Every structure is written in structure tokens, then in C-alpha cells.
Amino acid sequence: MTSPDPDRLIVPPDGRSHSEQPRWRQDFPIDWPQDNYVSRRDFTKFMVLTSLAFTVGQVGILFQNFLRRRRGELPIQEVVGVAEIPVGGTHVFNYPDAHTPRILVRLDESTFVAYEQQCTHLACPVIPQPETGHLHCPCHEGLFDLRTGQPLAGPPRRPLARVRLEVRADKIYAAGLEEALT
Amino acid sequence: MRGRSRFARKQRMTIVMGILSLVMIIVILQLWLLTASMNAYLGGDESVLIPAALVSLVCLGLNAGLLWYLYGLER
Numbered sequence: 001m002t003s004p005d006p007d008r009l010i011v012p013p014d015g016r017s018h019s020e021q022p023r024w025r026q027d028f029p030i031d032w033p034q035d036n037y038v039s040r041r042d043f044t045k046f047m048v049l050t051s052l053a054f055t056v057g058q059v060g061i062l063f064q065n066f067l068r069r070r071r072g073e074l075p076i077q078e079v080v081g082v083a084e085i086p087v088g089g090t091h092v093f094n095y096p097d098a099h100t101p102r103i104l105v106r107l108d109e110s111t112f113v114a115y116e117q118q119c120t121h122l123a124c125p126v127i128p129q130p131e132t133g134h135l136h137c138p139c140h141e142g143l144f145d146l147r148t149g150q151p152l153a154g155p156p157r158r159p160l161a162r163v164r165l166e167v168r169a170d171k172i173y174a175a176g177l178e179e180a181l182t
Numbered sequence: 183m184r185g186r187s188r189f190a191r192k193q194r195m196t197i198v199m200g201i202l203s204l205v206m207i208i209v210i211l212q213l214w215l216l217t218a219s220m221n222a223y224l225g226g227d228e229s230v231l232i233p234a235a236l237v238s239l240v241c242l243g244l245n246a247g248l249l250w251y252l253y254g255l256e257r
Contacts (some may be wrong), residue, residue, distance in 0.1 A: 033191055040198045041252060047205045051245040054212040060240040061216075061223050062231050069228075120224070158225040 051076050074176040079104055079114070082170045088130040092117060095163060095174045104172065105130060105146060112172055114163035115149050121156040135160065195256055201248045210243045215241075 010031040012021050018029070076095045085091050091104040093114075101117040105128045115135065117125050124139035128146060137142040142154030149160035162178040189197065219234040 044202045048245045048249045055238045055242040058235045
């Protein structure tokens with residue numbers, strides 16, 4: 001008598017022999033090791049699809065970067081008159097489009113800085129505090145340096161995007177964004 | 183009739199577990215790569231984007247190869 005091929009055996013979940021199984025399982029046997037094998041193989045397939053999704057996301061970032069570079073230089077836009085903003089005063093404006101708020105702060109008689117108004121953590125509006133030299137994000141207590149836009153405390157890790165400013169004939173103009181110093 | 187695999191069932195189970203572990207490690211690496219690239223993109227640092235995309239493509243190729251091998255076991 002030859003022993004049965006172990007690969008052809010149907011193994012029930014409790015490992016007992018076929019004749020010891022309840023009647024319903026004898027009628028509809030489930031091969032447990034094969035079931036485990038197929039479920040792990042399918043999970044592996046799902047993980048490979050996840051890998052594909054991550055790669056698509058990665059290529060998407062690359063494509064977005066390409067589009068950003070193609071847009072080229074930002075336009076020059078008048079922001080506000082020098083006389084309209086006192087030392088320590090602030091002015092909110094949109095640049096380069098109508099949906100991107102920026103905040104301008106006059107640090108002293110001749111120094112102006114402007115940053116994006118959204119915190120780099122979760123996009124809450126930042127509040128300038130010229131008396132302490134900080135920009136404060138009230139949502140998660142983030143702090144940025146008012147002179148450089150670099151994060152000082154709290155959850156933000158990236159600096160605020162800084163707007164390049166030019167002063168011509170007593171008017172302040174936004175003339176592009178400065179390279180981030182990460 | 184189903185053809186015989188060159189590996190026994192128990193061996194195939196070990197192989198699928200090994201491959202699954204490798205795929206999981208690679209996918210976690212890709213997730214880290216994606217978040218780091220997004221952070222760099224938003225921070226204006228463009229230098230890492232192309233290498234990161236290439237590494238991610240290589241990881242996908244590795245994963246696809248491992249899955250291909252897994253399905254090949256049953257042929």
C-alpha cells in the first residue's frame with residue numbers, strides 16, 4: 001500500500017483526519033494550509049499594488065515639480081505704499097494669485113519682510129509678533145523667526161516661503177519667491 | 183488537472199512568508215521615501231526628487247519580480 005501524497009491531502013483546520021471531522025466538513029472540506037497560502041499570496045499582491053501606488057505618487061511629485069519650474073519667474077506686483085505701513089505694522093496681501101495669502105511686516109524704518117501666511121505644518125494662518133521677533137502659529141504653538149522665516153519651535157519643520165520685496169518710489173513690490181533654506 | 187509544483191506545500195508556505203516579509207520592508211521604505219520627497223518638494227529642495235523617484239521605481243521592480251516569482255511557483 002502506498003502512502004497518500006501529502007501535497008494532495010486536504011488538511012482541516014484542527015488537523016484531525018477526514019473521518020473524524022463533522023459531517024458538514026466532510027461534505028465541504030476546506031484545505032487549511034492551501035487556504036493560508038492563497039491568502040498570504042493575495043496579500044503579497046495587494047502590497048505590490050500599494051508599492052505601485054507609492055511609485056505613482058513619487059512620479060506625481062516629480063511631475064508637479066516640473067510644472068512648478070515651467071511656470072518660471074513670478075510677476076512683479078505692487079503690494080502697498082511705504083507710508084501706509086508703520087514700523088511693527090503688518091499688511092496681508094495675495095501673491096502671486098488671489099488664493100495665496102502672504103503677510104508683510106515692517107521690522108524697522110527700512111526693513112520689510114514678507115512670508116506666506118500659512119504655517120508649514122498644517123496651513124493655519126501665522127500671526128506676526130514684531131515685539132518678540134516671531135511669527136506664531138496658534139493651532140499647534142509653532143514659532144518662526146520673523147527675520148528669516150525659519151522654524152524655531154513646535155511641530156513645523158520647514159521654513160515659511162519668503163517673498164522677495166523691492167521698494168521703488170515709496171511703494172513696495174513683490175517680485176518672486178526666495179529659495180527655501182531648508 | 184493541476185500540475186505539480188517543484189516545491190512541496192510546506193516549502194511554498196515558507197517561501198510566500200519570506201517574500202511577503204521582503205515586500206513589506208520594501209513598501210515601508212517606499213512610504214518613507216514618499217513622505218521625505220513630499221517634504222523636500224514643499225520645502226523647495228528639488229535635488230532629491232529624481233533620485234527618490236528612481237529608487238522608488240527600482241523598489242517597484244523588485245516587488246513585481248518577487249510577485250512574479252511567487253506566481254511562477256504554481257506553474
